[in-house]
Amino acid sequence: MRDDIEDLARSVLERRAILFVGAGVSMVVGLPSWQELIDHMMDELGLEIEGEQGRALGHPILAEYYRLRHGSIGPLRSWMDREWKVSEERVRDSRIHQLIVELDFPMIYTTNYDRNLEVAYELAQRPFAKIANARDLTFVKLDDTQIVKFHGDFDDDDSLVLTESDYFSRLSFDSPLDVKFRADAMSRTLLFIGYSMQDLNIRLLLHRIWETWTRSAYERSRPPSYVFLPRAGPAQEAVLNRWGITVLTSRIADPEGALTDFLERLAARVGELRSEQAGERIGTGARKARSQG
Structure with missing residues (x-):
């Protein structure tokens, strides 16, 4: 190297x-992983019953479904903006x-x-x-x-x-x-x-x-x-x-x-x-x- x-x-x-x-x-x-985003979308969309199959879809497909269900990704973006923040001290x-x-x-x-x-x-x-x-x-x-x-x-x-x-x-x-x-x-x-x-x-x-x-x-x-x-x-x-x-x-x-x-x-x-x-x-x-x- x-x-x-x-x-x-x-x-x-x-x-x-x-x-x-x-x-x-x-x-x-300390920012969440993609898996945490997937878990949140599954919970919001009531897809818990799909278990691992739902998680295997990946975040783009779940986000697409979220947009179809809610008309926009605005609420999801707001959640991400709140959760995907860390303190200045951490940075x-x-x-x-x-x-x-x-x-x-x-x-x-x-x-x-x-x-x-x-x-x-x-x-x-x-x-x-x-x-x-x-x-x-x-x-x-x-x-x-x-x-x-x-x-x-x-x-x-x-x-x-x-x-x-x-x-x-x-x-x-x-x-x-x-x-x-x-x-x-x-x-x-x-x-x-x-x-x-x-x-x-x-x-x-x-x-x-x-x-x-x-x-x-x-x-x-x-x-x-x-x-x-x-x-x-x-x-x-x-x-x-x-x-x-x-x-x-x-x-x-x-x-x-x-x-x-x-x-x-x-x-x-x-x-x-x-x-x-x-x-x-x-x-x-x-x-x-x-x-x-």
Whole structure:
């Protein structure tokens, strides 16, 4: 992993890397799992009798049924907005969120609906722009870190990608945020964290990027992409490698500990490279001064 971190660290240092954040990052500060959302919808819809069969449907189908029964997902969104919140203290104490801010990515894409990333930047007093729809794109300042809410934001019901129809609509990848991501992803290194890589939409997104490059005459110019997984089997790793995604893993069993350790090592290497770069500039300046003297 050392060589992979070296290349990734250089991309981060040069601000050529995009971070893609999944649900695993929000769960470390206490947000409910998808299973808890499924259990709530089953209870609201009176589907307890279906037991495991209902849970096997997954949250998009249940959310679709919820919309059909209630006419909208408004009440469900309100429940999620209340329940999927954690205190500022939890975010402040999260080493993972501290490291994300410290690494200073110019863009962070996330499929999470919550505000934890925004809160982390607010606590650190670092400027950012939240982007959840086409309108938000018009307010972005050049130096702000962009936090792109790829599956929507609680402040905008229409932006949420939650029901099965929402996911199907996104499969064409032609929304304003999809167009933005394709453009950003073509020119920068990607790092995915907090994903199990079993989400069909994310896998299709990665496949589309790979397909775009393979159809071009410049596949060798493609920036590297990475995904951190605490554990990865040979089948999953082989498929992701085929799509040009380098899988980074850990020997630490605990998922939170493994991700924290990975980000710590990445941040440390970025810091070392930054110091080396500063030393080279000082050395060059001293040599220039001597030659002029």
